[in-house]
Amino acid sequence: MREVPRELVLPSGFVPPEVPDPPVPAKDAATVMLVRDTDDGLEVFLMRRVAGMAFAGGMTVFPGGGVDRRDADTSLAWHGPPPAWWASRFSCDIGLARALVCAAVRETFEESGVLLAGPSEDTVVSDVRPYTQARAQLVNRELSMAGFLAEAGLVLRADLLRPWSDWVTPEAETRRFDARFFLAALPAGQRADGETSEASAVHWQRPGEALDDWQAGRVGLLPPTWATLAELEECPTVAEAMRQDRTITKLMPKVVRDEGGLRVVLPGDPAYDGAAAHLDPRDPS
Incomplete structure (x- = not known):
């Protein structure tokens, strides 16, 4: 992993001056990097979260969100690596692994309109318009993913996802997530849209260009993003990215204050082990 640059600082007010004691438990969540090939290289789907949202307002992120208790429904029609395989990759129990994969597919559909499911184990939906109402019902929690797929006669395609990483929000923050990151290719015939209340804008972009926008101050990025x-910038094509066989370990950054502001440090950074619980620049005496 590349070292997070020192100039990547958190927005003012992003964390409280005192670490909650005890820390707020991290909610299980799934994040999906939706990618596609273009003549200019791999592109990833990005969303700018609505300013003022309780978590990461105004920041540019990937689709994703918290696990719903119904995501663990064992009646879910499923094709691809079984929950036990996902559990081994994310070092969690089988029930949670099932819920994480379901949440990844559900959140991708809710936030981008892309549905990683099909009428059979070797097909994928190419036209999601018949499921517009179901999408709204999923967003409003009026319908579970298992219920939707059963009514529509569809199978969740777990084989279209790849495990990527696991990021845990620092203990200094009051809204915390244990977010497992997945990779998925945009299915043929489908398109990603911006029809979600959580985003003020969406776009496809090459990873390197997104990093350039951050460097130029045009967008805000959290360290995991x-x-x-x-x-992803190191992967020239979707096939190359999907072939990645990654060893996944939990990454929990810590927050330190220096002359640049609130900075995130990762294990291995000299400042990590000595990160203080107090973030106010006050006299230690």
């Missing part, structure tokens, strides 16, 4: 874009 920055690091993931840097990793």
Whole structure:
């Protein structure tokens, strides 16, 4: 993993001056990097979250969100690596692994309109328009993913996803997530849209260009997004990215204050082990 640059600082007010004691438990979540090939190289789907949202307002992110208890429904029609395989990759129990994969597919559909499912184990939906109402019902929690797929006669295509990483929000923050990152290719015939209340804008972009926009101050990125874009930048095609066989370990950054502001540090950084619980620049005496 590339080292997070020192100039990647958190927005003012992003974390409280005191670390909550005890820390707020991290909610299980799934994040999906949706990618496609172009003549100019691999592109990834990005969303700018609505300013003022409780978590990461105004930041540029990938689709994703928290696990719903119904995502663990064992009646879910499923094709691809079984939950036990995902559990081994993300070092979690089988029930949570099932829920994480379901949440990844559900959140991708809710936030981008891309549906990683098909009428059979070797087909994928090419036209999602018949499922517009179901998408809204999923967003409003009026319908579970298992219920939707059963009514529509569809199978969740877990084989279209790849495990990528696992990021845990620093303990200094009051809204925390244990977010497992997945990679998925845009299915043929489908398109990603911006029809979600959580985003003020969406776009496809080459990872390197997104990093350039951050460097120029045109967008805000959280450390996991920055690091993931840097990793995707090294993949020239979707096939190359999907072939990645990654060893996944939990990454929990810590927050330190220096002359540049609130900075995130990762394990291996000299400042990591000595990161203080107090973030106010006050006299230690």
